[in-house]
Amino acid sequence: MFVGYTRADWEAVGAKCARICRHVGFGPGDSLLNLLGGGLWVGGPCFDLLADVSGAALVNTGPTGPRQLFEWVPEMGITGLTATPSYLRLLVETAEAEGAALGSWPLRLGFLGGEGASPELRRQVCAAMPEQFVWQETYGSTEVGGAILGYSPPLEPFSGHLNAATDEFVIELLHPDRDEPVQPGDVGEVTVTTFREASPLVRYRTRDLAAAVDAPRDASGLPRMTAVVGRIDDALKVRGALVYPSSIEEVLVARLAAGAEWRIVLRRDRAALDVLTVSVEAADDRSAERLASDLHQRLLVRPVVEVVPVGTFERFPGKARRVLDERPED
Amino acid sequence: MFVGYTRADWEAVGAKCARICRHVGFGPGDSLLNLLGGGLWVGGPCFDLLADVSGAALVNTGPTGPRQLFEWVPEMGITGLTATPSYLRLLVETAEAEGAALGSWPLRLGFLGGEGASPELRRQVCAAMPEQFVWQETYGSTEVGGAILGYSPPLEPFSGHLNAATDEFVIELLHPDRDEPVQPGDVGEVTVTTFREASPLVRYRTRDLAAAVDAPRDASGLPRMTAVVGRIDDALKVRGALVYPSSIEEVLVARLAAGAEWRIVLRRDRAALDVLTVSVEAADDRSAERLASDLHQRLLVRPVVEVVPVGTFERFPGKARRVLDERPED
Numbered sequence: 001m002f003v004g005y006t007r008a009d010w011e012a013v014g015a016k017c018a019r020i021c022r023h024v025g026f027g028p029g030d031s032l033l034n035l036l037g038g039g040l041w042v043g044g045p046c047f048d049l050l051a052d053v054s055g056a057a058l059v060n061t062g063p064t065g066p067r068q069l070f071e072w073v074p075e076m077g078i079t080g081l082t083a084t085p086s087y088l089r090l091l092v093e094t095a096e097a098e099g100a101a102l103g104s105w106p107l108r109l110g111f112l113g114g115e116g117a118s119p120e121l122r123r124q125v126c127a128a129m130p131e132q133f134v135w136q137e138t139y140g141s142t143e144v145g146g147a148i149l150g151y152s153p154p155l156e157p158f159s160g161h162l163n164a165a166t167d168e169f170v171i172e173l174l175h176p177d178r179d180e181p182v183q184p185g186d187v188g189e190v191t192v193t194t195f196r197e198a199s200p201l202v203r204y205r206t207r208d209l210a211a212a213v214d215a216p217r218d219a220s221g222l223p224r225m226t227a228v229v230g231r232i233d234d235a236l237k238v239r240g241a242l243v244y245p246s247s248i249e250e251v252l253v254a255r256l257a258a259g260a261e262w263r264i265v266l267r268r269d270r271a272a273l274d275v276l277t278v279s280v281e282a283a284d285d286r287s288a289e290r291l292a293s294d295l296h297q298r299l300l301v302r303p304v305v306e307v308v309p310v311g312t313f314e315r316f317p318g319k320a321r322r323v324l325d326e327r328p329e330d
Numbered sequence: 331m332f333v334g335y336t337r338a339d340w341e342a343v344g345a346k347c348a349r350i351c352r353h354v355g356f357g358p359g360d361s362l363l364n365l366l367g368g369g370l371w372v373g374g375p376c377f378d379l380l381a382d383v384s385g386a387a388l389v390n391t392g393p394t395g396p397r398q399l400f401e402w403v404p405e406m407g408i409t410g411l412t413a414t415p416s417y418l419r420l421l422v423e424t425a426e427a428e429g430a431a432l433g434s435w436p437l438r439l440g441f442l443g444g445e446g447a448s449p450e451l452r453r454q455v456c457a458a459m460p461e462q463f464v465w466q467e468t469y470g471s472t473e474v475g476g477a478i479l480g481y482s483p484p485l486e487p488f489s490g491h492l493n494a495a496t497d498e499f500v501i502e503l504l505h506p507d508r509d510e511p512v513q514p515g516d517v518g519e520v521t522v523t524t525f526r527e528a529s530p531l532v533r534y535r536t537r538d539l540a541a542a543v544d545a546p547r548d549a550s551g552l553p554r555m556t557a558v559v560g561r562i563d564d565a566l567k568v569r570g571a572l573v574y575p576s577s578i579e580e581v582l583v584a585r586l587a588a589g590a591e592w593r594i595v596l597r598r599d600r601a602a603l604d605v606l607t608v609s610v611e612a613a614d615d616r617s618a619e620r621l622a623s624d625l626h627q628r629l630l631v632r633p634v635v636e637v638v639p640v641g642t643f644e645r646f647p648g649k650a651r652r653v654l655d656e657r658p659e660d
Contacts, residue, residue: 002406037367037369038367038368038374038391038392039392045390057334060368060375061368061369062367
């Protein structure tokens with residue numbers, strides 16, 4: 001599906017970006033390093049536009065290795081950046097490995113999105129960043145026009161909540177298999193209706209899963225939803241149970257060393273039963289039993305936990321891809 | 331060197347793009363496929379801006395394999411595209427190999443630049459494109475703000491000339507080693523002076539080589555210069571003589587089959603003499619002797635010509651890199 005925007009549509013996206021910037025406090029005097037590239041999605045152009053309408057300076061390098069940032073961020077006085085959570089994690093890990101100190105950076109805001117990130121991961125990354133740094137989650141998609149569907153309440157970066165832009169979009173949380181809303185508080189598919197001159201959306205199903213949150217509103221006046229807890233495509237059916245990779249992430253990031261990677265492998269054993277193996281990077285295998293039990297409790301499926309040496313797995317400068325489903329297709 | 335633009339600077343770039351579009355006839359009703367990506371140069375953003383100020387629709391996919399264009403260009407009614415000459419050559423070659431017909435495409439304008447292209451290469455590429463297609467050379471750089479320093483006279487696409495924007499920039503052709511202009515008609519280094527709020531340029535040396543052309547002006551009223559004939563960094567010193575890879579290209583494209591690739595290799599023999607080897611793709615080696623003699627006449631250096639099977643060398647979706655200098659550093 002191709003998505004188009006007229007000039008008026010794009011200006012409306014800009015107005016939404018400007019509102020977010022006013023609320024999170026980003027504008028004249030700030031410099032945004034936009035690490036999101038162009039291509040068949042709106043990520044890069046949307047944040048170029050955000051800098052433009054906010055009055056901030058823009059350094060739009062597109063995808064760039066973390067080492068370059070050690071030089072650029074202090075030299076150019078970068079105060080905000082855009083990236084995926086995986087990229088920020090890689091940045092922190094690279095800085096630690098090379099003894100680069102990020103604490104004195106002028107960076108104070110990260111516009112982060114494009115994939116989920118557990119509160120635990122956010123806390124670990126923020127601990128390595130300058131004290132004033134705020135994890136500013138943003139949520140949206142190319143179809144809705146950019147990262148303008150929701151953003152984390154700026155004073156509660158670890159809440160795992162989003163302010164949902166329900167005044168600008170009709171946002172519904174529907175059952176994945178029928179056009180009916182889930183019960184308040186239950187996880188449903190984020191579904192968007194919006195007027196536009198080009199490519200209007202009527203009950204556009206994002207494949208993203210989230211739940212409404214009954215919590216006091218902040219200065220934005222917007223109602224809350226959870227950050228995306230998973231994608232419909234992500235859910236793994238393991239021995240009949242639905243397992244979300246994001247739940248595995250949450251347990252692992254809390255237990256493993258900072259920056260440790262993992263992989264989730266699904267196989268079928270000789271008795272035709274699904275086997276869920278979680279391979280984790282760790283210095284020794286003392287934690288394996290504990291991890292297996294924590295994961296079991298969380299997933300309701302008992303995984304095999306395998307320990308591999310730290311540094312075994314590839315790191316992700318973009319979105320993480322950690323699942324290998326090697327089961328034969330039914 | 332980092333280059334910055336204020337909002338006013340960037341609007342001035344837009345005004346220059348708009349003037350070029352008015353002259354070459356590109357605007358409302360047109361659709362521009364921008365295949366140039368973002369990153370540490372202005373190519374991608376400059377043509378996004380060009381579409382915006384001209385009133386054309388914009389499809390900014392960034393770098394994309396040629397096969398995708400077989401679907402996109404007809405489906406989306408693309409009338410203009412931006413690319414390097416090497417990319418267009420690869421597109422034509424891929425279309426021929428796969429039997430894709432480009433003749434019925436709506437494409438009528440290619441904004442081409444970023445590297446040189448001989449008149450012969452332009453003719454060959456245009457022969458495979460739709461009849462209405464025009465090779466619209468553009469010239470500029472990140473330092474000057476984009477592809478706004480010159481553009482080929484739209485009615486003379488094979489002239490090898492550029493309309494030089496001398497009303498907006500001070501353009502001098504200087505001796506590479508001193509601040510003095512070359513004789514009219516001689517090749518000199520394109521040197522630019524321009525006012526801007528951020529990053530103004532005073533005798534900025536582009537490293538590009540070109541010559542003034544004494545020819546009647548077209549409707550733009552601008553004086554003419556040649557397209558870039560080479561880069562100072564490109565010139566190869568071979569047994570004391572300066573050899574420009576662009577001169578080799580011109581001879582080879584005229585003699586080889588369409589789409590054939592080549593490499594230029596420099597080695598030092600046991601007598602400490604430079605050996606210039608040109609490896610060319612061809613069906614047989616009957617042409618080798620003739621090529622060597624044509625190249626000798628053009629370069630004043632006699633090369634070794636080696637014939638290799640068609641398809642031996644890698645193709646270039648971006649700028650071509652054909653020179654391997656394997657001589658020991660002195």
